[in-house]
Amino acid sequence: MATDTQLDLWEVFIQSKSGLPYIHSGSVHASDVKMAMQNARDIYTRRGEGTSIWVVPAKHISASNPDDNDMLFDPSNDKIYRHPTFYVMPEGAKNI
């Protein structure tokens, strides 16, 4: 059983409707992009879940480490002036 190949790991992203973001659905094993695409179609879109599929070799995905979240996302935490609610509008101002 040692020589048995299980092929490569690919991550699958499905867009449910044109214009919407692609969302991670899971992964498939495949030897090449064509097989990855067919497997993704068969496994993740049996009920019209998608209008478009991305498959990406899993080894090409890098993820941030949640333990680093404080440091990583710190620059966005103290800039409340990036939010529109930070600004005081004059009484009676409309459509702004």
Place this chain on the structure above:
Amino acid sequence: MHNEHSDTHFQSRIDNGEHIEAKDYMPEGYRKHLIRQMSQHAHSEVIGMQPEGNWITRAPSLRAKQILLAKIQDEGGHGLYLYSAVETLGVSRAELIEQLQTGKAKYSSIFNYPALNWADIGAIGWLVDGAAIVNQVSLQRTSYGPYSRAMVRICKEESFHQRQGYEIMTTMMRGTKDQQAMAQDAMNRWWWPSLMMFGPHDSDSPRSGDAVKWKIKRETNDELRQKFIDKTIPQAELIGLTIPDKNFKLDEKTGHYTLSPINWEEFHRVVSGHGPCNKQRLDHHIKYHQEGAWVREAAEAYKLKTAKKELVTA
């Protein structure tokens, strides 16, 4: 690496209702429990295709055959969602399959019972998928992100599985005396094994404490079993099926049904490999896995060949 500070931090994330993702810190026990539970779940989906697959060529109509094919194809898909979710924990598909084939990993013991006639296909969809759904609905809120997402997807697909089974049972109960007797016979054989699918009583299930603390399991075996019983008995009565238990009754005060004790000796016998079909199920899996090896080898060879060609033309 065991780290007390990290374990406390991990538990507080769980207590806050956060999901744990693949690359997050997790205690070894949490990882091990997930690998065991999720792989068992994946193996059950795949092995569960066998008793039903047995009836594809003998389905009583084209409609029934199409439905059964679609249902079994879904189960294969469920196995794959789950395998890919377990793989995020750092275990390979080859290891998982080896654990199944050597008997190191278990699958749900319900699939070691044979599907003897068409009524069994009804009983399996209605009772076995019905029990699985109760468990899986609860697991949608499990703390491990990839497992939880696989469960959400699976639950969406399961509802037709149970309904097609109940439809078969209903049709037979509206049929001839013989058909009614077949449906009742299937009910008699599948009822108790379905209740055993939820596992031992809480008082006898040693690992369930950690699983609840880590929110891998959100409800206990007995809580889930009771939900299934309360849902299913009225469905049986509605179509005229008898519960194969002289002592079952509705407790008016609690609104829950109570039953005779479950025969756990049978459960342990089947889990430990002595059910009617244990050997047949594994032999079948091993045979087709081995016979399919050339497809995987050919795919690898094709990949290498096309990669070389691209190198030359680049």
